[in-house]
């Protein structure tokens with residue numbers, strides 16, 4: 001989910017890298033042996049999928065004694081929050097675990113971190129000793145309102161050390177959701193955009209990890225997430241990344257290719273957002289892409305059908321059991337980074353199609369206009385599946401934000 005506020009993107013020249021196939025496993029070995037770096041890494045296993053759940057989540061433990069929370073992994077927003085039994089009137093969504101119970105651990109408005117969350121109109125900070133409330137609205141019509149609290153996060157680092165740093169996060173006592181897809185069945189959101197309020201940024205502040213995140217969402221429903229730089233494969237080819245006022249991981253310009261040929265959709269900027277199930281293109285790019293896919297299908301035994309799950313679907317002569325049964329009819333799409341030589345992010349059929357329970361194949365690229373995204377283009381989970389996606393912000397003040405994606409299969 002993309003947190004949305006009205007600010008415009010500001011664009012400057014920064015660095016981002018993308019990679020071609022590299023063997024992650026063999027390369028991480030040497031890297032983990034280096035000793036003179038500050039901090040180690042954290043690795044979390046990831047569960048979820050595109051079609052049945054519509055999201056990927058990590059299990060994070062909070063409190064003493066620690067309790068588990070399933071958190072939607074969201075590189076499109078920067079605040080981590082959990083549903084919270086703050087008051088009897090709390091408005092909570094259905095969730096897999098019991099809500100978090102706060103214990104007089106709210107942050108005050110005078111706390112420096114309070115400056116990095118958006119405050120609710122109804123409960124703005126008036127006095128330094130007021131509690132620090134936050135409100136976040138997502139592009140998929142979800143929202144969370146709550147109070148910032150601090151509690152301990154028991155964490156086991158990859159070097160074997162365990163720590164319980166006290167981190168700030170949101171205790172969400174009023175969640176609403178009105179999107180076209182059902183709300184993710186989770187206890188909260190793990191906000192991993194590049195803001196000061198994110199827990200990765202707090203861990204970095206304590207010198208515990210580097211400001212690097214990476215994730216790999218497996219097409220088969222498993223994967224991993226890490227914070228820290230122990231797992232950066234070497235030999236990546238990098239492409240420019242654009243900082244912006246919303247701290248989104250934005251890259252570009254890219255040209256869209258279909259079957260290796262340019263689509264006419266050029267100079268796009270794309271935001272990598274693990275909180276979005278599907279990929280969204282601006283209306284023009286979307287129409288061009290759809291038209292080309294349809295033209296290529298004219299000679300194939302597929303016809304348009306209403307499926308009820310997604311807006312554009314096709315049926316075959318008989319129902320498809322899985323994507324393997326139909327993917328040969330679809331050419332790969334690609335994002336070609338025009339400012340950087342040889343940087344092409346290839347989207348095989350798996351990266352933009354799903355097979356539904358009705359046995360139809362549907363386009364997992366949606367029209368951004370239907371989600372009121374304006375000219376924004378969003379690369380969602382479907383397109384990041386089976387790819388290692390890295391986001392890096394080194395410690396230097398004039399940070400170079402980097403984002404890379406490596407096909408590591």
Ligand SMILES: *[C@@H]1O[C@H](CO)[C@@H](O)[C@H](O)[C@H]1NC(C)=O
Pocket residue numbers: 038039040041157159160161207208209
């Ligand atoms: C392991 O990593 C932690 C967290 O980054 C660090 O504080 C600690 O000193 C490291 N331990 C060793 C033995 O290197």
Ligand SMILES: *[C@@H]1O[C@H](CO)[C@@H](O)[C@H](O)[C@H]1NC(C)=O
Pocket residue numbers: 003004005076077078079115116117118193195196197245246247248
């Ligand atoms: C990150 O936090 C800032 C507040 O510091 C907020 O203005 C911005 O919208 C947030 N970005 C995202 C992507 O949530």
